[in-house]
Amino acid sequence: MLITGLGVISAAGINLAETLVSFEGRKRNAGPVSLFETPLRYPVFEVREIPRRFYLEGQRTLSLALCAVDEALEGAHLKDELSNFRVGVCMGTTVASQLNDIEFYKSYRTTGTASMVAVDRYVKGNLAQFVSRKIRATGPSLTVVNACSSGTDAIGVAFSWLNNGLCDIAIAGGADELNRIPLCGFGSLGIVSSDLCKPFDRGRKGLNLGEGAGVLVIETKDSAQKRRRTSDFYLVGYGSASDAYHLTAPRPDGAGLESSINKALTESGIKPHEVSFVNAHGTGTLENDLVEGMVLGKVFGADLKVLSTKGFTGHALGAAGGLEAVFTVAGLREGWIPVSIGFEHKDETIPVVPVRKRTYINGHHAVSTSLAFGGNNAALVFRRDLR
Numbered sequence: 001m002l003i004t005g006l007g008v009i010s011a012a013g014i015n016l017a018e019t020l021v022s023f024e025g026r027k028r029n030a031g032p033v034s035l036f037e038t039p040l041r042y043p044v045f046e047v048r049e050i051p052r053r054f055y056l057e058g059q060r061t062l063s064l065a066l067c068a069v070d071e072a073l074e075g076a077h078l079k080d081e082l083s084n085f086r087v088g089v090c091m092g093t094t095v096a097s098q099l100n101d102i103e104f105y106k107s108y109r110t111t112g113t114a115s116m117v118a119v120d121r122y123v124k125g126n127l128a129q130f131v132s133r134k135i136r137a138t139g140p141s142l143t144v145v146n147a148c149s150s151g152t153d154a155i156g157v158a159f160s161w162l163n164n165g166l167c168d169i170a171i172a173g174g175a176d177e178l179n180r181i182p183l184c185g186f187g188s189l190g191i192v193s194s195d196l197c198k199p200f201d202r203g204r205k206g207l208n209l210g211e212g213a214g215v216l217v218i219e220t221k222d223s224a225q226k227r228r229r230t231s232d233f234y235l236v237g238y239g240s241a242s243d244a245y246h247l248t249a250p251r252p253d254g255a256g257l258e259s260s261i262n263k264a265l266t267e268s269g270i271k272p273h274e275v276s277f278v279n280a281h282g283t284g285t286l287e288n289d290l291v292e293g294m295v296l297g298k299v300f301g302a303d304l305k306v307l308s309t310k311g312f313t314g315h316a317l318g319a320a321g322g323l324e325a326v327f328t329v330a331g332l333r334e335g336w337i338p339v340s341i342g343f344e345h346k347d348e349t350i351p352v353v354p355v356r357k358r359t360y361i362n363g364h365h366a367v368s369t370s371l372a373f374g375g376n377n378a379a380l381v382f383r384r385d386l387r
Helices: 016-024 060-076 102-111 117-123 127-135 150-163 180-188 221-226 255-268 286-300 317-334
Strands: 002-010 087-092 141-144 169-176 212-219 233-242 275-279 365-372 376-384
Touching: 002 016, 002 060, 002 221, 002 317, 016 317, 060 127, 060 169, 060 212, 087 127, 087 150, 087 317, 102 117, 127 141, 127 169, 141 150, 150 169, 150 212, 150 233, 150 317, 150 365, 150 376, 169 317, 212 317, 233 255, 233 317, 255 286, 255 365, 255 376, 275 286, 275 317, 286 365, 317 365, 317 376
Parallel strands: 087 141, 087 169, 275 365
Antiparallel strands: 002 212, 002 233, 169 212, 233 376, 365 376
16 A cells, blocks of 8 residues: 655654754653643653644644544545545554543542543544544544554555555554653553663663654555555565564563564565564563564664654553654654664674664665554555655
8 A cells, every 4th residue: 555645753853854853863852741730750751842834722732643644645635635535544552631530530529529620522533533633534433542552553544545445545643642640650560760761771660651643644556546646655465463472561572563564575475584663662671672672683683773752752642553653654764863872882682783873774675663552563565665
């Protein structure tokens, strides 16, 4: 399936061009939480300013999604053509706009009554449905809530829609806002770092939370031809598998991740040696990086070019897979991938070594991986046709 549009917003930039500048300049826009009051002093990757035309009061996730969707549609030249095609919307999230109701619970618990504003936000917080209505899409609509693989799985679901003729064009990805509940929850698990994260580094201490949205416009060849659009970039494989091992920890042998990668490679019709680089989940936690690094080494070999972009964005939960899918396609398009920032010292228990500098890419294929609570694992394979 052709990829005709890319849209992204995160702490690294409010669009893809700005993001690539941050990548080139090794710029890490992290700092203390400013969006809400908290005694926790962990660094986070906030989007400092959402463009005003996309901002919705009290619905930050929807605002982030709208920004990325707008850029993707603009890139695909679709903003005025949607009514002529069956357009599906599949978006992944975890927070959505449904955890912004702490004041509602606090008020109800202490006084027995509360404003219904939070309830109204909850009812209107279905991410895919909101985007679908906003752009007047006529195809299927689905919000995927599958922890930190949500964005990747949403893209995989949209891929299946197109393959099975359910729509002509799909808008797919993920969006999530920085929120008090995940910050407290991840903090209580002891997996948040008080320093900037160091994915795959032997001195890694945990993750940093972030926020944002990443969106792809994917379409069939027939759809693109009717619109007189071309693209050198394709989504060619998706795989998903569950560890069924632990609520929050990955299975030590990484069987689910390995299975998801192999499924994606099989669907794409390529072998591991044909993959030019992998954009890894790479959260910076002890267990995730160990298991993921072992699996990547096993499948692709120790010489694999691998990076984690979470050192630039933080871990944006349900948006992570969408963000990293966009970054993976951008790597193929630009012909380079950024330094895996935060990595300095090799962990001898991990066979692969992330790139330590901006690295040129001249291959046809790249992979993006996601690991999630509940044992969820997912992988996407992208292709560039070199002319």
